[in-house]
Amino acid sequence: MTTTRQPAPEHDDAMRLLRMAEGLGAARLLQLAVEFDVAALLGDGPRTAEELAETTATHPQGLRRLLRALAGIGVCAEAASGRFELTEMGKRLDADHPQSLHWWVRFQTMLNPVYDGAGQSVRAQDPTFSAVYGEPIFEHLARHPEHGEIFHSAMAEHSRVMGTVLATGYDFGGVRRIVDVGGGDGSLLTVLLQRYPEAEGVVYDLPEVADVARERIEAAGLADRCAVVGGDFLSEVPAGADLYLLKGVLHNWSDSDAVTLLRNCRTAMAPESRLLLIEAVVPPGDDFHPSKVLDVAMMIVYGGRERTLSEHTELLTEAGLRFGRTVEAAAPLSVIEAYPA
Template identity: 35%
Template structure:
């Protein structure tokens, strides 16, 4: 597959979008569509480099493509094409090595570089792809371009059936698949912490918790959001509520955070009931995973636990009602691929909450991509 030739390769940057400039001519497709289609090649190349463990091999110094190919069991000429492309993203860079007449002190760990006297090295960005890096970037690449990619390839079939992409491609619903593959489940959890890294603090800063004394995080995972809220608001105490195995895992994080005196765990299914007696109930990135009937079961469980004073705080990406870009629209593609859930507009959340006996009072934006939808009992 090749890009357009001739004058098309020498064209200037595309003009500002308008309906006129976006229409394809007889000679070329719209640039935005080209970029979208070709970006998948680079994403796949980055996945190959990461899955082969090349960042780890480069973590202690530059190596030639020839050496990397030998250590990973692939063809050097083909690997060179992949590495050359990935280097253009700033993940890798080529460096001259000793023996090529440079005298700059660089040295390939296992040789004298490739035929051109150069070798590949990690950049600071590339270091995030090493095993164990706290950013979770490696887990993001391996998950998005691994099982999620497998599910995405069957999106056309997904649209014709009630089965999700993971059921079609992997034989199981997404979260069942993660439970049966603990390695993939752990990688997904680390990816989620990385992708949503700035959200907990943004939520804790944006929403005014001064009125509350006690918070319950429903389906709170390892407690990232709840701990951020408690850290930002020292007057609060909290409960993390999740399935038994999740609550047990969260207890380790809570103890490590030094918050064990202000935060405890409780276990159960939010489809059945949630602990009563809290002022605020957090429901973060839960509803978008679920179909409407499941959402209503969760919301009604929360409503049954709430008092007239209580407020339900739904933390989700709230879609704009128009056609403008929004990260939630990309996430919505993941939802339709992996689950029976969806992202929603504020109006759609308002209707959903009303069906569960709750009234949407306010949508509080944050400095991150999520907002906080504050709801109270309809009778409050």
């Protein structure tokens, strides 16, 4: 017979702190899974650590211990035979999965040195990324294509996942023309146009990004319904749409730049047009919310910030827009509707 002694209540806080302070958590385990391409190796069926060790150039016991830990966070499962197989969640770490997050995890690995020096941002509220890599993130990505590829692939994966969530959780019915401002490689708009075949679209981003978007749109068979336009949204935004999208764009920018971007959207909008901000909204109170952690990450990496609903509303008002409503998407993101004032 096994008995379990429960810790006294006064020890609960200490135990929580011990667990939270451990340096190796779920994030690093996922990064190791991607580093050793566990999802691709287990994609053909269950394997033992010994069977995978030679392929991965790892020690069988070391790999088994990693797989056991990954099973503990739901990435794989261990059978009685000692073989490991992927869970449905774990399959998404394979770069070839249609809803892959392989590159998203790779991007987080790239940020590890930045997070190590995060105190820089707390002391000076300057992005630590610049101190570590010697230049702001977007300049660095433009000058270092190997990192740029990781970043843009990660953002494309995020947009594909969020596009599916938005297409099912928000009603885009009746929309005729969508401009996705800062639309990256077109992943988000691709999902929406496939779900709403009556709509047309425009992907608008920097010229070097637009070239990639053009390839994706053509590969999806949407070239006749979706244009790709290169430009700078801090200078202008294409006119002629009844719906404008800004997904995960505003939080990259200071308040002054955010207002400039919103004003450019307002200038492009017709009186009946609608603007959707797809952003994290920081709620009041002390309860945990992912947006509060993401806000610190934005400060460290981009020099950006997450905002409360009232802060979003203030920016909209200053740009000549009026707040409509919010619709919950998938934590931590919400859809904020805005209209010409």
